[in-house]
Amino acid sequence: MSHSVLICDDAIFMRTMIGDILQQSGFDVVGEAETGLQAIEKYKQLKPDLVTMDIVMPDMGGIDAVREITKFDPNARVLMCSAMGQQALVVEAIQAGAKDFVVKPFQPSRVLEAVQRVLG
Amino acid sequence: MDLSRYAELFLTESREHLSAINHLLLELERTPGASEPLDAIFRAVHTIKGMSATMGYGPVAELTHELESLLDRVRRGESRISAPLLDVSFATADALESAIDLAVAGRIDEIEVTQLLGRLRALASDKPARAKANGKKRRATSDNGEAGMLVRVRLAPDTQLSGVRAYLVVKRAETLGTVHSLSPSIEALQAGDFDRKFSLRLNTHEPAGAVEAALRSVGDVESVSAMSGSEENQTTPPNPDLHVDPVGEALPREALRQQQHIRIELRRLDTLMNLIGELMITRGRLVETAAAAGDLAVTEAVSEASRLISQLQDEIMMSRMVPVHHVFDRFPRLVRDAARSLGKNVEFAMSGKEIELDRSMLDEIGDPIVHLLRNAVDHGFETPAEREAAGKPAFGKLTLSAARERSSVTVRVSDDGRGIDRVRVLAKAREQGFVTDAAKTELTDEELIRMIARPGFSTKDQVTDLSGRGVGIDAVYSRVRALGGSVEIKTAAGQGTTTILRLPITLAIIRALLARVHDEVYAIPLTHVQETVALTPSHLKTVRGQEVLLMRGDVLPLVRMRTLASQPVAQDGTAHVIVLELGERRMGLVVDELSGQQDIVVKHFDAVRGGAALFSGATILSDGSPSLIVDVGSLL
Structure with a gap:
């Protein structure tokens, strides 16, 4: 059975791109979220195997969302999507419970490697 | 980029720095509080680190990096100069020496620095309060296993957000046991302030292999090595207070040093060159005197000495030879920049970079070559549109090549421009x-160069733009001629231009034909002498009021040295003709008498320009008399 994924990003472009990368590798994108709040809501509702999480989003940022999701499910597997120069924020996200990270611009191979590590 | 040719330079410089480090360490040992030697060591170590990293000599860079970190702690007052610190520094200097030799010899795989790195890191990661603790104490703790497993991690070169990745590794390690002695600190790691490598100690019950596998799974980890306390002890020298060279004895160090280099001030080489020049002159005189004396034993000794002096001269000449790449290497960048700023598409290639020239010659030809390359890019090549219209490849081909031809070196600058x-x-x-x-x-190539090489001829913008070439060719021409060389230009409309510089390999000593004219003896560089004949009336003919020389059916221009040098016109008597050649041009030079050949030392001429255009320099002959050197280039 393929793994289910929830993609959280405020940009449609990014969501589409990550979605394509993952779907092409057999993942099942079960939901998308545009804000941190939506992400928490959808996680509780869908209980996906994996969450990809943007750091900067309106309403609630990715780091707080990770914190809330991990509180709800300590085994949640969250992959942070960061940009260059967000070193400190990524560290914070990992302290909040994220398992790994990928850096934009995305290279499909790197995204998939990270996903495998998080799921592995 | 091919780094191999910098290896020798690296070796020479590193040895100098190492020697300095050893001296400074001794000084530091005598006066532990002094900051000056410490700073100097730090700089020297830092320099070797930078050079070795550039050369790709990983183990050398690693060793220097660790030594640098250790010394930096001392500089920042976190550690103090102690016996173990000095010992490990000396040991590192020794190990560096071997490692550098091996690295340069291409045997980098044989370099073994692990244990020394361990010692350096252990000392550097000591708590400030324990900085004074001696090696025995430190070892006692690791014997008890309290120090835990030493884990060294290196991240992949393309790791993104390496600080975060390192943090993930540390977090993973924390799931296996207790992490301490993290180096660099967690703050530095998170900030990405490290060079992909970090180490930590882990108190764990997991076997080393399991730790390695777990940490490797974090991703972007290039290598992990975990070493338990007991393993570490086995590889540590039995007594760290003992000055042990970890690689020293096993290596045939001497074998690696066959090609040693030292640096010599150029001035000394010049002095040597001048001295050997004087010696050559004395040799000539000695040979003459001995021959006149007619004593067989003396003649024999003199001829032996003479042979040795020749060898000595050759050796000194060789010591001055430098591969042309020392000058050529900056050209690709220069051509690229010139092409860019002028909007030309140029593909630049060089060959013969290993060809050697006398150092002083090399210094002199840089500018003329730069001139030729710039000219080619600026005026030689068409604009991209013009090239397309002419059906030529989009990229203009510009080549610079050097080649050895008997006793000269040929430098060719060739373009496929207009x-x-x-x-x-x-x-x-x-x-x-x-x-x-x-x-x-139509002008032949020969005539063409004579035209454009005339000072002032080609400097008019009009001509420059229309002819596509020419700016300052006269400058190139006169410089090369002053060096005893010649310039040749081959060009075809629409197909490009090739400029050929022929240079003597060395400046200082040339073989010359001596010719007497009235009471003066002139020296004529033998490279330009094709032949000599006794002048007979049958050689002479007058064409349109001009005297010419008839040589086996060829008609050559004829010049009388007496006329040129404003000597009184010859009375009746014998005369000789020297047939001079330069490229394809030839002419006859009439002199009174030929007085043999001699190696002459060229002394450059500071005489007023214009008046002395006939001569390129002066020399002292073996009988001690001065002689002017005829500039064949200006005659032809």
Whole structure:
């Protein structure tokens, strides 16, 4: 059975791109979220195997969302999507419970490697 | 980029720094509080680190990096100069020496620095309060296993957000046991302030292999090595207080040093060159005197000495030879920049970079070559649109090559640009009165160069733009001629231009033919002498009021040295003709008498320009008398 994924990003472009990368590798994108709040809501509702999480989003940022999701499910597997120069924020996200990270611009191979590590 | 040719330089410089480090360490040992030697060591170590990293000599860079970190702690007052610190520093200096030799010899795989790195890191990661603790104490703790497993991690070169990745590794390690002695600190790691490598100690019950596997799974980890306390002890020298060279004895160090280099001030080489020049002159005199004395034993000894002096001269010459890449290497960048700023598409290639030239010659030819390359890019090549219209490849080909040809070196600058417009040059030459022959429709290569090499001829913008070439060719020409060389230009409209510089390999000593004219003896560089003949009336002919030389059916221009040098016109008597050649040009030079050949030392001429254009320099002959050196280039 393929793994289910929830993609959280405020940009449609990014969501589409990550979605394509993952779907092409057999993942099942079960939901998308545009804000941190939506992400928490959808996680509780869908209980996906994996969450990809943007750091900067309106309403609630990715780091707080990770914190809330991990509180709800300590085994949640969250992959942070960061940009260059967000070193400190990524560290914070990992302290909040994220398992790994990928850096934009995305290279499909790197995204998939990270996903495998998080799921592995 | 090919780094191998920098290896020798790296070796020489590193050895100098190492030697300095050893001296400074001794000084530091005598006066532990002094900051000056410490700073100097730090700089030297830092320099070797930078150089070795550039050369890709990983283990050398690693060793220097660790030593640098250790010394930096001392500089920042976190550690103090102690016996173990000095010992490990000395040991590192020794190990560096071997490692550098091996690295340069291409045997980098044989370098073994692990244990020394461990010692350096252990000392550097000591708590400030324990900085004074001696090696035995430190070892005692690791014997008890309290120090835990030493884990060293290196991240992949393309790791993104390496600080975060390192943090993930540390977090993973924390799931296996207790992490301490993290180096660099967690703050530095998170900030990405490290060079992909970090180490930590882990108190764990997991076997080393399991730790390695777990940490490797974090991703972007290039290598992990976990070493338990007991393993570490086995590889640590039995007594760290003992000055042990970890690689020293096993290596045939001497074998690696066959090609040693030292640096010598250029001035000393010049002095040597001058001295050998004087010696050559004395040798000539000695040979003459011995021959006159007629004593067989003396003649034999003199001829032996003479042979040795020749060898000595050759060796000194060789010591001055430098591969042309020392000058050539900056050209690709120069051509690229010139092409960019002028909007030309140029593909630049060089060959013969290993060809050697005398150092002083090399210094002199840089500018002329730069001139030729710039000219080619600026005036030689068409614009991209013009090239397309002419059906030529989009990228202009510019090549610079050096080649050895007998006793000279040929430097060729060749482009496939528009070539020189002979018609325009001819028209211009006519306009300026250089060409009077109305029937002439085209200039040969030889004539062409004579035209454009005339000072002032080609400096008019008009001609420059139209002819596609020419700015400052006269400057190149006169410089190369002053060096005893010659310039040749081959060009074809629409196909490009090739400029050939022929240079003597060395400046200082040339073989010359000596010719007496009245009471003066002149020296004529033998490279330009084709042959000599006794002058007979049958050689002479007058064409349009000009005396010419008839040689086996060829008609050559003829010049009398007496006329040139404003000597009184010859009384009746014998005369000789020296046939001079330069490229394809030839001419006859009439002198009174030939007085043999000699190696002469060229002393450069500071005489007033213009008046002395006939001579390129002066020399002292073996009998002690001065002689002027004829500039064949200016005659032809």
